[in-house]
Amino acid sequence: MKMTRNIAVVTWDALVGLAKGFFITFIHLFRRPITEEYPEYKRTLPERSRARIILTRDPNGEERCVACYLCSAVCPVSCISMQSAEREDGRRWAPWFRINFARCIYCGLCEEACPTLAIQLTPDFETCQYKILTLVAEKEDLLVDHGGKNHDYNFYRYAGVTAYQDKGEHIKEAPPVNLKSNLP
Amino acid sequence: MTAWIMGFILLVIKLSVVLVVLLLVAAYLVFAERKLLARLQIRLGPNRAGPFGLMQPMADAVKLLAKEDVVPEKVDRLIFLLAPVVVAATAILIFAVVPFGQGWTIGGREIPMVVTDLNVGLLYVLALSSIGVYGVALGGWASNSKYALVGGIRGAAQMISYELSLGLSLVPVVMLAGSFSLVDIVAAQSRYPFLLLQPLAFIIFFMSSVAETKRIPFDLPEAENELVAGYHTEYSGMRFGLFFLGEYITMVVLGSLVAVFFLGGWRGPLLPPLLWFSLKVLAVVFVMIWLRGTLPRLRYDQLMHLGWKVLVPLALLNIVITGGVMLLMGM
Numbered sequence: 190m191k192m193t194r195n196i197a198v199v200t201w202d203a204l205v206g207l208a209k210g211f212f213i214t215f216i217h218l219f220r221r222p223i224t225e226e227y228p229e230y231k232r233t234l235p236e237r238s239r240a241r242i243i244l245t246r247d248p249n250g251e252e253r254c255v256a257c258y259l260c261s262a263v264c265p266v267s268c269i270s271m272q273s274a275e276r277e278d279g280r281r282w283a284p285w286f287r288i289n290f291a292r293c294i295y296c297g298l299c300e301e302a303c304p305t306l307a308i309q310l311t312p313d314f315e316t317c318q319y320k321i322l323t324l325v326a327e328k329e330d331l332l333v334d335h336g337g338k339n340h341d342y343n344f345y346r347y348a349g350v351t352a353y354q355d356k357g358e359h360i361k362e363a364p365p366v367n368l369k370s371n372l373p
Numbered sequence: 374m375t376a377w378i379m380g381f382i383l384l385v386i387k388l389s390v391v392l393v394v395l396l397l398v399a400a401y402l403v404f405a406e407r408k409l410l411a412r413l414q415i416r417l418g419p420n421r422a423g424p425f426g427l428m429q430p431m432a433d434a435v436k437l438l439a440k441e442d443v444v445p446e447k448v449d450r451l452i453f454l455l456a457p458v459v460v461a462a463t464a465i466l467i468f469a470v471v472p473f474g475q476g477w478t479i480g481g482r483e484i485p486m487v488v489t490d491l492n493v494g495l496l497y498v499l500a501l502s503s504i505g506v507y508g509v510a511l512g513g514w515a516s517n518s519k520y521a522l523v524g525g526i527r528g529a530a531q532m533i534s535y536e537l538s539l540g541l542s543l544v545p546v547v548m549l550a551g552s553f554s555l556v557d558i559v560a561a562q563s564r565y566p567f568l569l570l571q572p573l574a575f576i577i578f579f580m581s582s583v584a585e586t587k588r589i590p591f592d593l594p595e596a597e598n599e600l601v602a603g604y605h606t607e608y609s610g611m612r613f614g615l616f617f618l619g620e621y622i623t624m625v626v627l628g629s630l631v632a633v634f635f636l637g638g639w640r641g642p643l644l645p646p647l648l649w650f651s652l653k654v655l656a657v658v659f660v661m662i663w664l665r666g667t668l669p670r671l672r673y674d675q676l677m678h679l680g681w682k683v684l685v686p687l688a689l690l691n692i693v694i695t696g697g698v699m700l701l702m703g704m
Contacts, residue, residue: 210668211663211667213667215663217412217413217414217415218412222411222417223415224415226417
């Protein structure tokens with residue numbers, strides 16, 4: 190008797206559970222789909238989402254990139270290449286700078302490695318091309334005329350060659366040590 | 374002689390109409406399933422090709438036909454090439470005995486709304502659905518791939534166990550109708566559908582037919598998250614398309630069999646018979662899609678447990694009870 194009652198209870202529970210499930214899915218049939226239809230509706234992506242790469246300029250309008258090769262070295266797919274050179278005032282720059290977007294995996298490591306905030310990723314992700322070679326971006330394609338995510342940052346105000354400031358004049362830099370007065 | 378030729382021409386016309394309609398319905402069933410399933414999951418579903426995505430089945434067909442028909446190197450070539458044909462052909466052939474409307478009379482000649490009224494129609498249905506298993510099992514075996522093989526074996530084991538309860542659940546229907554012919558079975562439901570007399574048989578038949586179509590929750594032969602695509606892993610192009618088509622035709626056919634055996638076939642008040650029949654088939658198919666949107670896949674042992682230890686004994690019990698009641702009522 191107990192056995193049959195158990196079976197009855199178990200069966201009833203199973204049926205109720207099933208009915209609940211079916212009811213839930215049936216209600217979902219009448220809900221508004223939450224799909225965003227992409228080409229017609231484009232949601233604004235977060236500022237820090239990672240897509241097309243740009244080279245930014247400092248507040249003075251100079252290129253931030255100092256051609257240190259850190260981005261090129263850290264790039265896991267080796268899609269960044271450049272040539273470094275030095276200007277007459279001692280400031281380094283890249284005569285040419287090339288990113289192969291066909292290879293780029295948009296990992297953002299170059300942005301993290303960059304000491305001057307020059308290389309930055311933007312939320313602009315619609316970069317498809319029919320021909321793969323058109324995905325190779327040269328410096329003039331990458332260079333923009335703004336500061337990207339941080340407009341005020343100027344690497345040379347904090348460190349670097351003394352072309353703009355003398356020793357001890359950089360922000361947060363201790364005054365230069367007077368070697369002679371420091372003798373014991 | 375002229376009568377014979379007229380009959381032949383009529384038969385050919387009827388055959389082609391039924392075939393084209395069946396294929397179209399199967400193609401649009403894929404679309405309907407994708408749409409409905411999407412709505413069950415609060416998505417939109419295909420809506421790009423044509424208005425409301427209505428051209429999607431055509432686009433799919435063109436894609437499948439235009440794709441390369443890859444035959445992997447170490448397959449059993451002949452069997453590999455034939456297996457999808459078996460699946461699709463048996464599914465289409467079953468529909469030959471399904472009555473889908475009341476006979477028309479054109480020019481004093483009666484045209485029955487069924488391709489052929491076999492007096493052993495029900496046995497024919499069961500036999501063909503058993504042959505359909507060969508397509509799955511052989512396709513899995515001939516592919517010479519582990520996923521396909523496991524899928525094929527699962528398919529064979531599952532279909533054999535569910536074939537049994539499928540057949541047994543129909544015995545009471547035959548007892549009540551007194552005939553194996555599907556036309557006679559529909560005729561026997563002129564006053565009320567067998568669903569009212571045989572709810573248990575209906576449930577068993579419906580569950581078995583879902584298992585027979587290899588659909589969720591019984592889609593173990595395919596089980597895309599364990600077996601890639603199961604028995605049709607190695608297939609591509611239109612051969613994959615044939616498996617796919619066969620599956621959806623089976624869905625339509627089993628939907629119409631449920632309608633014929635339990636819901637009174639084309640019989641119904643007010644509306645024309647053909648419409649009633651389509652409505653019933655669509656209702657069954659909708660429940661199948663709803664099932665897919667609701668239930669998770671059963672484990673292999675649960676599937677076997679349900680088949681052998683629950684459905685088969687229940688079907689046998691149902692036969693005994695039906696026989697006893699019929700004996701008592703002196704039918």
